Amino acid sequence: MITASRPPSVHSMATTESGDPLAILLRPPATESDVDRAARLMREAEAKRISDSIDEELKQERERYKKSKQDVKLLLLGQAESGKSTLQKQFQLMYNPTSLEDERLSWRIVIFYNIVKPVLRILDALEVYGDGEDEDDMASEKVSGSPESRMRFGPPPSSPSPSPDSHDGHLLDNPVSSLSASNSENQVATLRLRLSPLTSVESSLANRLSGGIAVSGSGKGSVYVRSGWQARGLGFSLGKSRDRRKGRFSFSGGRGSIDKSRDDRDDVSITHSIVEEKDQLAEEVASVLSSCKDDVKELWSLPAVKRLRDKRKVRLEEWAEYFFKSIDRVSSTGYVPTTDDILHARIQTMGVAEHVFDVPLHGRNVTWHLFDVGGARGQRHTWVPYFDDATAIIFMAPVSAFDQYLAEDPRTNRVDDSLQLFRQICSNRLLKNAHLVLFLNKTDVLREKLGKGTRVSKYITSYGDRPNEFEPVVNYFVAHFTQVHTRNNENNRVLYTHLTSVVDTKATQSIITNVRDSIFRDYLKSAALV
Numbered sequence: 125m126i127t128a129s130r131p132p133s134v135h136s137m138a139t140t141e142s143g144d145p146l147a148i149l150l151r152p153p154a155t156e157s158d159v160d161r162a163a164r165l166m167r168e169a170e171a172k173r174i175s176d177s178i179d180e181e182l183k184q185e186r187e188r189y190k191k192s193k194q195d196v197k198l199l200l201l202g203q204a205e206s207g208k209s210t211l212q213k214q215f216q217l218m219y220n221p222t223s224l225e226d227e228r229l230s231w232r233i234v235i236f237y238n239i240v241k242p243v244l245r246i247l248d249a250l251e252v253y254g255d256g257e258d259e260d261d262m263a264s265e266k267v268s269g270s271p272e273s274r275m276r277f278g279p280p281p282s283s284p285s286p287s288p289d290s291h292d293g294h295l296l297d298n299p300v301s302s303l304s305a306s307n308s309e310n311q312v313a314t315l316r317l318r319l320s321p322l323t324s325v326e327s328s329l330a331n332r333l334s335g336g337i338a339v340s341g342s343g344k345g346s347v348y349v350r351s352g353w354q355a356r357g358l359g360f361s362l363g364k365s366r367d368r369r370k371g372r373f374s375f376s377g378g379r380g381s382i383d384k385s386r387d388d389r390d391d392v393s394i395t396h397s398i399v400e401e402k403d404q405l406a407e408e409v410a411s412v413l414s415s416c417k418d419d420v421k422e423l424w425s426l427p428a429v430k431r432l433r434d435k436r437k438v439r440l441e442e443w444a445e446y447f448f449k450s451i452d453r454v455s456s457t458g459y460v461p462t463t464d465d466i467l468h469a470r471i472q473t474m475g476v477a478e479h480v481f482d483v484p485l486h487g488r489n490v491t492w493h494l495f496d497v498g499g500a501r502g503q504r505h506t507w508v509p510y511f512d513d514a515t516a517i518i519f520m521a522p523v524s525a526f527d528q529y530l531a532e533d534p535r536t537n538r539v540d541d542s543l544q545l546f547r548q549i550c551s552n553r554l555l556k557n558a559h560l561v562l563f564l565n566k567t568d569v570l571r572e573k574l575g576k577g578t579r580v581s582k583y584i585t586s587y588g589d590r591p592n593e594f595e596p597v598v599n600y601f602v603a604h605f606t607q608v609h610t611r612n613n614e615n616n617r618v619l620y621t622h623l624t625s626v627v628d629t630k631a632t633q634s635i636i637t638n639v640r641d642s643i644f645r646d647y648l649k650s651a652a653l654v
């Protein structure tokens with residue numbers, strides 16, 4: 125029905141306002157027949173219907189915009205591997221657990237990749253460095269020393285601490301050693317042959333995950349994924365890209381998502397049932413892994429591999445060790461990833477992925493948009509369009525990384541990079557009103573490294589002769605990050621700092637609740653509700 129809220133058409137006005145030249149121009153001819161008149165009225169009615177529907181759309185858009193102004197927009201920032209996507213999974217587990225269930229099986233591909241890739245890296249390192257016996261400790265590793273950084277990163281010690289397996293350089297004069305060396309070479313050669321099916325499997329897995337997109341500088345030959353990768357290769361989309369800004373991807377599958385359309389729901393359930401029915405690639409890789417699992421275990425336990433790791437010829441990250449230890453379970457028939465497996469699975473984020481949750485506040489739901497960004501240097505330019513309307517930031521700095529260097533720039537120490545990045549975030553004018561939270565993450569890995577005797581002062585000379593123990597080390601890092609914040613804090617904004625290990629679900633969920641409350645306190649203040 126046409127309502128009377130709009131002014132009458134120019135034609136009817138023309139009859140009353142005969143002085144209006146436009147009305148005169150558009151006035152129907154005096155000779156208009158009944159048929160022409162009926163057609164004209166129909167055209168006018170149609171034009172009015174279209175105009176009204178545009179008005180209605182604009183009104184709804186205004187309301188959506190007004191409502192979205194009240195939504196919480198939370199950015200997860202930090203360097204690559206700092207734990208942003210893992211924290212996002214913890215949010216998902218807490219506020220939208222069914223969507224994680226929907227994705228559960230698709231994580232197999234990532235987990236398989238997380239096993240296959242390091243196996244191939246170990247084999248490569250064995251080829252390049254042999255059994256690592258006559259190589260200098262860390263000879264290949266470069267150490268950075270950013271002059272601006274308050275922390276000084278010293279050069280690595282020139283001589284390695286002797287390992288129990290080390291030799292005195294007379295290997296070839298000793299027939300017994302010579303024999304055992306050739307035995308171990310034979311063992312490696314046999315393993316290389318038996319593990320060769322993993323090479324073709326690796327490229328199929330990488331292809332599935334990246335959707336065929338190769339990104340340069342992805343570090344260690346890893347693959348990047350965009351949100352929605354879970355359904356890739358199956359012909360369905362889990363996420364609905366809203367493309368509001370360039371480079372913006374969104375994930376909106378599962379219950380609790382505000383802009384979930386009927387279509388999205390159908391996508392998720394169809395995808396889920398198809399993944400459950402059969403994922404050919406996952407089945408094939410599982411069977412290859414199952415037939416190779418004893419060889420993988422043998423490779424992992426080779427003294428030469430331990431030597432290469434000790435001497436840092438090959439760096440295996442947390443997740444590789446986690447999945448190597450679980451290989452029997454992971455390669456068994458009917459394997460379904462556990463939540464812990466999903467939290468440990470590693471895949472690099474590309475661009476910015478938006479996740480939407482309904483978060484309860486005093487009996488009503490507030491919509492949270494969580495933006496999980498790619499942290500590698502080549503990805504950081506994609507963050508900026510999200511800065512101007514950010515409600516809060518969680519900046520993640522992996523403090524266990526004091527002895528590691530950026531994959532994309534092997535001269536830069538990771539803690540140094542985190543500090544520099546944190547400085548940029550603290551001093552960014554677009555972010556000056558955002559609530560600021562700092563997660564000093566991977567404290568479990570830090571504890572383990574210190575327990576094994578890795579010395580902080582070896583990589584950060586300014587650490588000096590402070591005790592190489594968890595508390596003083598963590599306090600030292602807290603002091604440095606706090607100082608960066610204090611020196612770049614024009615607005616007197618509070619910094620909320622947490623020591624975290626975001627793979628620990630119980631501890632992380634309690635921290636998320638704490639962060640949620642502190643963000644809500646600011647949110648309520650800014651909404652003038654308290």
Ligand SMILES: Nc1nc2c(ncn2[C@@H]2O[C@H](COP(=O)(O)OP(=O)(O)OP(=O)(O)O)[C@@H](O)[C@H]2O)c(=O)[nH]1
Nearest residue numbers: 204205206207208209210468470473499566625626
């Ligand atoms: N042990 C341990 N592992 C962690 C922790 N946080 C993250 N990880 C692991 O570290 C790896 C990298 O974590 P991600 O969450 O993918 O890192 P990210 O910051 O999203 O990295 P980009 O997407 O490249 O920017 C994953 O395998 C995680 O399981 C932690 O606190 N402890």
Ligand SMILES: [Mg+2]
Nearest residue numbers: 208209472473
């Ligand atoms: Mg990520």
